[in-house]
Amino acid sequence: MAFSIATWNINSVRLRMPLVERFLLEYAPDVLSLQETKCANDVFPAAAFRKLGYEHIAINGQKGYHGVATVARRPIEIVERRRFCENDDCRHVSVRFDAGGKSLLLHNFYVPAGGDEPDPEINRKFRHKLDFVAEMNAIRAEHDEVSGSVLVGDLNIAPLEHDVWSHKQLLNVVSHTPVETTGFEAMRKAGGWIDLMRHGVPDDQKLYTWWSYRAQDWQASNRGRRLDHVWCSANLVPHFAGYEILREARGWERPSDHVPVIARFDLN
């Protein structure tokens, strides 16, 4: 049984609902996790998702900032909206659903961006980001014979050298500093998570999911970063059937600065 999970930082779900519709109609993932929905739960465009066949919706939103949502064609059970760093930011929602005889736990994360100054002593947003990633150590890739875990989202860190357009030039830029990338990879491994976007892909192959709005021509300069991720528990790796970074979506009208990533699995 084939199924697919997509993740996309949409940068305002209400503003970009036409792009979401286009994406769902063309690619029809079974499950879609969104980040930066930027709206409170009572104004989330649930009716539009239902009309597109995504009748099962788990949201954790707030007015104006952050916010995550997972929508699905199949029934999903909301598991948790976890708080991190003892504040009320809406940055996580987890759901459980059945797929091909297995019960899957799907975490959807929006990790703090961290501001511009990569010094936790003078930049509280960077401190918050480091603390948030440290707290993610509690999120483990739980699995047994009948269950598995997937973690997706905008994690706002590009961990490997070729996850950015220039390793050297970004070493002191928030998202690729050694303190971030080291803590990030340690957290991932401690949790038992597999980085599926690098599974079977050479480490020296460039992978980007985000291109800044500030470039004059994002396509020509191609100064991207891999900020969006798909992880899973080890027992799902044999069922992984490949993935796609939807680069073209960066060129759609009024785009998000992130593009969707679609991961495919085959169970049974």
Added chain:
DNA sequence: ATGGTTGCAACGCAA
């Protein structure tokens, strides 16, 4: 070396 853009919401802040 610097500044470049976008969204929210209604000013500057977050990204």
